[in-house]
Amino acid sequence: xxxxxxxxxxxxxxxxxxxxxxxxxxxxxxxxxxxxxxxxxxxxxxxxxxxxxxxxxxxxxxxxxxxxxxxxxxxxxxxxxxxxxxxxxxxxxxxxxxxxxxxxxxxxxxxxxxxxxxxxxxxxxxxxxxxxxxxxxxxxxxxxxxxxxxxxxxxxxxxxxxxxxxxxxxxxxxxxxxxxxxxxxxxxxxxxxxxxxxxxxxxxxxxxxxxxxxxxxxxxxxxxxxxxxxxxxxxxxxxxxxxxxxxxxxxxxxxxxxxxxxxxxxxxxxxxxxxxxxxxxxxxxxxxxxxxxxxxxxxxxxxxxxxxxxxxxxxxxxxxxxxxxxxxxxxxxxxxxxxxxxxxxxxxxxxxxxxxxxxxxxxxxxxxxxxxxxxxxxxxxxxxxxxxxxxxxxxxxxxxxxxxxxxxxxxx
Numbered sequence: 001x002x003x004x005x006x007x008x009x010x011x012x013x014x015x016x017x018x019x020x021x022x023x024x025x026x027x028x029x030x031x032x033x034x035x036x037x038x039x040x041x042x043x044x045x046x047x048x049x050x051x052x053x054x055x056x057x058x059x060x061x062x063x064x065x066x067x068x069x070x071x072x073x074x075x076x077x078x079x080x081x082x083x084x085x086x087x088x089x090x091x092x093x094x095x096x097x098x099x100x101x102x103x104x105x106x107x108x109x110x111x112x113x114x115x116x117x118x119x120x121x122x123x124x125x126x127x128x129x130x131x132x133x134x135x136x137x138x139x140x141x142x143x144x145x146x147x148x149x150x151x152x153x154x155x156x157x158x159x160x161x162x163x164x165x166x167x168x169x170x171x172x173x174x175x176x177x178x179x180x181x182x183x184x185x186x187x188x189x190x191x192x193x194x195x196x197x198x199x200x201x202x203x204x205x206x207x208x209x210x211x212x213x214x215x216x217x218x219x220x221x222x223x224x225x226x227x228x229x230x231x232x233x234x235x236x237x238x239x240x241x242x243x244x245x246x247x248x249x250x251x252x253x254x255x256x257x258x259x260x261x262x263x264x265x266x267x268x269x270x271x272x273x274x275x276x277x278x279x280x281x282x283x284x285x286x287x288x289x290x291x292x293x294x295x296x297x298x299x300x301x302x303x304x305x306x307x308x309x310x311x312x313x314x315x316x317x318x319x320x321x322x323x324x325x326x327x328x329x330x331x332x333x334x335x336x337x338x339x340x341x342x343x344x345x346x347x348x349x350x351x352x353x354x355x356x357x358x359x360x361x362x363x364x365x366x367x368x369x370x371x372x373x374x375x376x377x378x379x380x381x382x383x384x385x386x387x388x389x390x391x392x393x394x395x396x397x398x399x400x401x402x403x404x405x406x407x408x409x410x411x412x
Contacts (some may be wrong), residue, residue: 017197018116023146025196027153028188029089029130032096032123033069034158035184037062038266041248042259043164043174050174051109057247060113062245063370065120070363072124077132077356078216082207085129085136085352086198092125093192097185119181126188128355134343135351136199144344145284148277148337155274155333159267166263184207204349216353229342230358230404232293232398234365236335239304239328239391241366243269246384254379255318265322272326276333286371290340290407296334297399301329303327304392311385321381328392335395342407 017025040061048058053211054332080088102115130150134143168177206212220226251257251265283292307324340358346352369387376383 008226013205017195021195022133022204023149023153023354025191025290026130026133026146026150027157028125028191029133030150030154031157032126032184032188034161035181035268036065036123037157037244038270039165039177040162041244041266042162042263043169043250044248045252045281046113046169046259047174051108051112055377057109057113059245059370059374061109061116063367064113065116065123066363066370067367068117068120069124069127070360070367072121073128073356073359073363075356076125076128077277077352077354078207078213080125080132080352081200081204081350084198084200084203085133086196088125089129089192089196090189092129093185093189095122096126097182097189100178100182104175104182114290124288124356124359127319128352128359131344131355132351134341135348135355136201139345141400144289144338144341145281147341148280148284148333151333151337152274152277155270155277158270158273162270163263166259166266168263169259176333183403188243201350207353210295213353216350217357218306220347220350220354220357223346224406225408226354227357228398228402229339229345230361232335232403233339233343233358233395233397234362235391235398236300236332236339237362238365238369239300239388239395240332241369242324242373242387242391243384245370246377246387248322249377250381250384251318252326254316254381257318266317268322269325270331272329273333276330277334277337279330280334280337283334284338289342290404292334293338293403293407296338297396298301299327299331300335300392300399301396302392303329303331304389304395307385307392308389311381316381320370321384325388328388331395335399 032299044058044061047053048055051057076088076092096119099115099119103119106112106115131147134147134150138146139142164180165177168180204212207216247265248262251262252259257265275312280292280296283295303324303326306327307321310320310324340355343358344351344354373383373387380392
């Protein structure tokens with residue numbers, strides 16, 4: 001099966017990319033994010049000890065990466081609207097691969113933080129590009145299903161990353177875990193250079209002019225549909241990042257798991273995310289975007305609330321965190337494809353800018369969450385459980401209220 005004229009707004013040459021190739025490209029571009037974070041997490045306590053650094057400094061290797069990731073998308077988005085997705089992806093992936101080499105060879109924590117920041121900025125091109133490509137080729141409803149396929153690929157990559165990162169850290173050391181990021185960047189760069197074709201229907205020669213940029217940003221942020229879906233994607237990612245930023249220290253330092261065992265925990269979480277993307281594809285044709293998200297909101301609320309209550313009851317055990325978070329991750333696999341597609345949906349001629357702004361908002365929230373978590377890792381599980389509880393409630397309220405009011409998307 002190939003991309004049909006009814007599905008795509010792109011010029012004829014793009015039709016030569018089969019749906020299978022397109023999903024593979026999307027999976028790798030989106031998967032660069034868990035590769036950069038999940039594979040690295042099992043090594044985080046070890047590299048902290050290796051550099052004789054504080055937990056707060058170690059958290060900076062995540063939070064500065066994500067801040068650069070978010071801010072850079074505001075640049076990559078308009079650049080891709082002006083020059084096309086392909087050149088921006090090639091520039092970004094080349095920079096990512098070089099920065100990954102710098103991370104693996106970093107002689108000190110400050111230099112590692114610098115290289116991680118560059119890595120985050122380069123990563124923004126890949127993830128922004130993936131979201132924009134989906135809007136280039138598909139209507140919002142179809143785009144949500146295609147995005148869920150790409151995010152299933154992301155989940156598979158995430159399943160591999162955490163156990164691999166733990167195993168490499170235990171057997172060879174944390175630098176080998178970071179070296180794997182270089183290999184992933186090089187493989188993705190090679191595939192994009194070899195097989196990916198431009199998807200922008202019409203490049204916008206005015207996209208980088210200050211007046212055009214300002215008017216485009218204002219048009220996007222004034223759109224209630226964009227704000228609604230971006231709020232949902234941001235809240236859902238903030239809940240996930242609360243887990244990512246705190247779980248390695250809590251499971252390894254507080255609960256006593258080895259790095260390899262922690263990798264297995266992360267594998268199980270990624271597996272539940274994959275299940276969520278599969279559930280998303282089953283629910284969308286039957287219920288549509290808004291009702292699908294409302295159903296997932298029940299699982300977000302149940303997972304976050306049960307996790308928080310179990311911790312308050314004194315059950316600070318691995319299973320008391322993992323079982324509720326499985327529910328949260330199942331819902332996350334529904335919320336992300338729906339909200340990312342929904343946020344970009346109203347802007348077929350400014351998909352890069354809209355995708356960039358959506359990604360920027362998610363990463364600003366993650367940066368704030370990382371700072372909050374770093375100050376509250378006190379030898380208990382409460383930084384994780386209270387944070388996920390809070391975001392689970394926020395997700396539920398958003399999916400049951402404003403999404404139902406402002407979340408409708410046009411069929412074009």
